[in-house]
Every structure is written in structure tokens, then in C-alpha cells.
Amino acid sequence: MKKKYRYAKIRDIIQKEVIETQEELAAALADEGVSVTQATISRDIKELMLIKIPTEDGRYRYAVSPEQPALFAKDRFISLFQGTITSIQYSGNLVVIQTLPGSAQAVAYALDNTDIQEIVGTIAGDDTILLVVAEGKDPKKVKDRLYSFLREA
Known part of the structure; x- marks a missing residue:
């Protein structure tokens, strides 16, 4: 599985779904046919510079940082x-x-x-x-x- 493909899937998932935990993200990726370990998810979150933002009900979800520079524009x-x-x-x-x-x-x-x-x-x-x-x-x-x-x- 190519990292670029997995990164694109992660970005797509967190923009379309409320993902609160690494486990939820791994499950959503599995639903897309992408099998990953918790260590991989953790590393991907760090490399993609994902942040947690509050939801309307006071919980927190993953999101792409608005201050994240476009990697290699x-x-x-x-x-x-x-x-x-x-x-x-x-x-x-x-x-x-x-x-x-x-x-x-x-x-x-x-x-x-x-x-x-x-x-x-x-x-x-x-x-x-x-x-x-x-x-x-x-x-x-x-x-x-x-x-x-x-x-x-």
C-alpha cells in the first residue's frame, strides 16, 4: 500500500466523517480496504500534521490543520x-x-x-x-x- 494513497484516504475520511480516535480511523481505513497497524496510524497522523478540533457536542475529532503549509506546492x-x-x-x-x-x-x-x-x-x-x-x-x-x-x- 502506497503511503500517498493511504494519506489521501485518511484526508478524505476525516473530511467526510467524524473520527475521534486512532481506532476509529483504522476501522474507517479497513472499510476502504486499507489495513494498517496502530503504529502506522500514529505515524501518519503526525506526518499529516492532523489536529483535534472540538465538535458541536464538546467532543474532539481529527482535522487537517488550517495552518498546515501545502506540502511541496x-x-x-x-x-x-x-x-x-x-x-x-x-x-x-x-x-x-x-x-x-x-x-x-x-x-x-x-x-x-x-x-x-x-x-x-x-x-x-x-x-x-x-x-x-x-x-x-x-x-x-x-x-x-x-x-x-x-x-x-
Whole structure:
């Protein structure tokens, strides 16, 4: 189960339903076909920066923080890409991205949190990212899309 998919489901659930506990969230995810442990739910809540807000009857429910910055908005993503990427190549269903030293993990995190559905996941070292393209998807198109971010003004 991809983290991006699970995060999208969690956001959708807490916007549509009153979820007061981690157990309720896990049950709602299970109803959607997503099986998770309590530890995963706890980590997801922290990473998504969810907050608890009061309900009309005085109880508390999970919600997305209104002050939560948009994670890697397009302009921020493009700025990161343009400032750190040195080359992009592909082979088979893999895309290899070279960055400035020390930048690969930040770029990989940004890629993992984009809406590029063809990306299965990334592995980052110090200056190299291995990006896995979903089966049946064209890695050249992914590479070309990534290059397009480098050319945007």
C-alpha cells in the first residue's frame, strides 16, 4: 500500500466523517480496504500534521490543520528541482536522478509527496535518487515530465 494513497484516504475520511480516535480511523481505513497497524496510524497522523478540533457536542475529532503549509506546492517543488537536479536518466522502469551533494533526500521526499501517479516510490542517497516507475507506465514520460519542471520559469 502506497503511503500517498493511504494519506489521501485518511484526508478524505476525516473530511467526510467524524473520527475521534486512532481506532476509529483504522476501522474507517479497513472499510476502504486499507489495513494498517496502530503504529502506522500514529505515524501518519503526525506526518499529516492532523489536529483535534472540538465538535458541536464538546467532543474532539481529527482535522487537517488550517495552518498546515501545502506540502511541496508546485512553485516550491520547481524551485527545489531547479536548484538541485544535475541530471535525469532512465533505464527499464527506473529513473535515476543526480542532485547536488546532500540534496537527494529532500528531492526524493518532494517526489514522494507529489501527485505524479506514475511514481511507485524513491530511494535516496546523498546525491542520487532511484525512482521506481509503476508497471505499465512509460519511464521516458516521467523523465520528460521531471525535465519540464527544470525548464519552468
